[in-house]
Amino acid sequence: MGKLDRPDYVIEKLIFESQPGYHCTANFYVPKRREFPRPGVLVTSGHSGPAKAYVLYHSVALGLVLKGYVVLALDPTGQGERSEYFDPETGKHLVPLCVSQHHYLARPSWLVGRSLAGYRTWDCIRAVDYLTSRPEVDPEKIGVTGNSGGGIMALLITAADPRVKVCAAAHPGGSMEGTYLAGQYLIRTEIYSLIPPRPCLMIVGDKSGEQRGHQDKLDHMLRFYEGLGVDKSRGQLVLVDGFHDMKQPKREACYAWLNKWFKRESEGGKEPPLQPHSVEELNCTKTGYVLSDLGGESGQTINAKLA
Secondary structure, eight states: OOOOOOOOEEEEEEEEEETTTTEEEEEEEEEESSOOEEEEEEEEEOOOOOGSSSHHHHHHHHHHHHHHEEEEEEOOOOSOOOOSBBOOOOBBBSSSSSHHHHHHHHHHHGGGTTOOOHHHHHHHHHHHHHHHHSEEEEEEEEEEEETTHHHHHHHHHHHHTTTTTEEEEEEOOOOTTTTTBSHOOOOOHHHHTTSSSSSSEEEETTTTOOHHHHHHHHHHHHHHHHHSOOGGGGEEEEEEEESOOHHHHHHHHHHHHHHHHHOOOOGGOOOOOOOOOHHHHHHHHSSSSSSHHOOOOOOOHHHHHHH
């Protein structure tokens, strides 16, 4: 849907269908002056209205592309350009973006055997399909990173898709992303057991008060690293300065982890200077609403057809 051509990278503005007629908006970052194919990274957005264009999530994509990664940053349903509950005449959201829209979609989804986690994971699987289809990307070197709701999605897509080789999840959690048809706590441990032996880092702000909860997730996973006979250092939790966010200390921990496992330590973990783009520049649609511009399916219409 257009390109932003900058001295060190190009950002392609994409719309793809993860299900027939179900449109996903995304930004695809390609570095310049690099040999291809290169490792690809999926950035899964956390709970912010602008999603892929939110400055902290956009910044991690910028940092990665400047370190030579090919990056795909995806809008989740109910965020960015994928609002489902809005007045098409005024553009006013009838249900607030992010968590509220997720709850509005998730609850009726259970009645037809679906879940928000399922919808978001399938979007991510199709995003990995797109990444691996591009000639710039080495399909054997796919990583994923995200924060908060995007952090739990990083864990879920790694568990669900063996093509993902390395995971860096910051503050993984979400009230609907972490609630499944079969329950929550026990099914979560079963899902996360599918990640080992692949390297998985949990990044936590030292002032967030979240270390214990995320360490509990990792402790369950570490038993599977050990049982599979691999070094338990493949699963780690790192504490860095900050709160529940994806600010520079978290981003640099992500770069260092991906560089380590993709054997690109020479790129270093320190973040280069960034020049973020505006939300409007990164939008893939004219109105900022994919349902207004393209129509097609929504989670609501898919659920209705299943019902």
